[in-house]
Amino acid sequence: MYSLIRSLLFRLDPETSHDLALRLLALTSRFSNTRKPVQAQAEHDQSLPLMGIRFPNPIGLAAGLDKQGTARDIFRRLGFGFVEIGTVTPEPQPGNPKPRMFRLEEHQALINRMGFNSVGLEQFKKNLAATSGNIVTGINIGKNATTPINESIGDYLTCLREVYTLADYIAINISSPNTEGLRQLQDRELLDTLLASLNREREHLSDKTGNRKPLAIKVAPDLDHSQVNAIAALIRSHSIDGIIATNTTVSRPGVENHPRQPSTQIIKLLHDNLQDEIPIIGVGGIHSPESALEKFEAGARLIQLYTGLIYQGPALVKRILDATGKIHRP
Ligand SMILES: Cc1cc2nc3c(=O)[nH]c(=O)nc-3n(C[C@H](O)[C@H](O)[C@H](O)COP(=O)(O)O)c2cc1C
Known part of the structure; x- marks a missing residue:
């Protein structure tokens, strides 16, 4: 069934088919009985x-x-x-000019040059309010393209305050390759300042609301050993609760040859450093139960799908659950 839907959707350009599929999904969710999840979830x-x-x-x-x-x-x-929605930016912004999403069908890959097209916080919150929220929800936050990198903390703090009560966890995106300078935030000094401010604000919001929400940071696959270690140390010292590894790569050969290797490598390095102290969410190149298992074996406790879902369809979720259900430690 999904292969039929896919062949129809793949006749359209990638972004049009993405928007259409999402609109259909949103419509289906409004008219379906959302209290009844698929069998797979209950079983697993x-x-x-x-x-x-x-x-x-x-x-x-x-x-x-x-x-x-x-x-x-x-x-x-x-x-x-669970789902991670966003990236949301404080103000609405159009993202990069189109075309900005490409398929490499022979490699089952997607090229992402979206550049944070976002409706902005105000509309984003309205959109969320129109859904029932029956699923664990992470909200991924970023900065506007026009905000200089040395002022970006303000954007992250604004997003954190606005989505705090709506999220189960907040993901801090410092790793998208399509917003100029964003990945500099992974450098030790900038990251130290950013995480200190976010943690301070989180403590304040936690006192105010009586609810401490976890913060996770999302990192790039294109990091070297010493950068990974520096990030791990900062995660510890600023009481960050989780790490999402990894975002889109900037290395084209990385996409074409071994899409999942760079992210699995980063997960391993992080896990060597953090062990199970801070959970790692593994993402990048999961197209099959085997590639999901590789992520768990490297040290991920949770995983996320994007490209695999586009190419394999939702059946991939159940296939992975069937194959990996046994290995999870509570
Ligand atoms: C078209 C497209 C748009 C994306 N947009 C975002 C985004 O807004 N924020 C983010 O943190 N990651 C974004 N990602 C990265 C994915 O969340 C994921 O980290 C990456 O695609 C690797 O996973 P995959 O191999 O399963 O696709 C995007 C990826 C694609 C392909």
């Missing part, structure tokens, strides 16, 4: 307590697919244990 309920959250299963939707927060309800029915 592992109730993983990680970052203080009980995840019904370890497979999540990666950020960037439901950027504007319109369709999250449907993903529970598709078997996902």
